[in-house]
Amino acid sequence: MRPAFLVLAAASLSATIVASSRAQEDAAPIFGITLPPGYREWKVISVAHEAGKLNDLRAILGNDIAYKAAREGQLPYPDGSIVARVAWSYEPLPESAEAFGQAQSFVAGKPTNVQFMVKDSTKYASTGGWGFAQFDNNKPAGEAVHNACFACHAIAKGRDLVFNRYAP
Numbered sequence: 001m002r003p004a005f006l007v008l009a010a011a012s013l014s015a016t017i018v019a020s021s022r023a024q025e026d027a028a029p030i031f032g033i034t035l036p037p038g039y040r041e042w043k044v045i046s047v048a049h050e051a052g053k054l055n056d057l058r059a060i061l062g063n064d065i066a067y068k069a070a071r072e073g074q075l076p077y078p079d080g081s082i083v084a085r086v087a088w089s090y091e092p093l094p095e096s097a098e099a100f101g102q103a104q105s106f107v108a109g110k111p112t113n114v115q116f117m118v119k120d121s122t123k124y125a126s127t128g129g130w131g132f133a134q135f136d137n138n139k140p141a142g143e144a145v146h147n148a149c150f151a152c153h154a155i156a157k158g159r160d161l162v163f164n165r166y167a168p
């Protein structure tokens, strides 16, 4: 009985270690943010198109707290707000020429990456109250990528670091 028990205990211990190191791997560096569950179902704050090298289409989504604040123009955003930015490559719709006689329709192609801003004015006091995270294929991007977020978003300090406005 005893050896079997030990084997089981060891197995469950190593399972715990694997689970906790996986949780760390899945968290974005610096800010420790993991993918918020259900973010793809959040409400649309606005949409945007990046030209140049990014050449994408994006939607800016908010959890209930962020969406309400954006909609009511409340600044600063309250703690608990999470703003998501999802994006896809900017692609011509194959059937567009047939429909319009010219390539006129551009739609979402493959997903690129997702970014999040998480408001916690205590935890993230040194970065304007926001934590930042980027995931590529559900895996957090590297530290250098995360070091760049706050510096650029500080340009929008008059809007609590959030560039996009609610699009009515």
Ligand code: HEC
Residues within 6 Å of the ligand: 048, 049, 050, 058, 060, 083, 084, 085, 115, 116, 117, 132, 133, 134, 145, 146, 148, 149, 150, 152, 153, 161, 162, 163, 164, 165
């Ligand atoms: C060089 C400047 C720059 C850097 C670096 C940058 N962003 Fe942004 N970000 C922008 C601009 C400009 C917008 C608004 C236009 C848009 O939606 O594409 C934006 C939009 C966003 C939004 C939607 C909310 C908003 O502010 O409008 C999120 C979320 C976001 N960025 C997260 C991040 C994260 C996370 C990082 C780092 C991994 C990051 N950004 C790095 C410039 C930047």
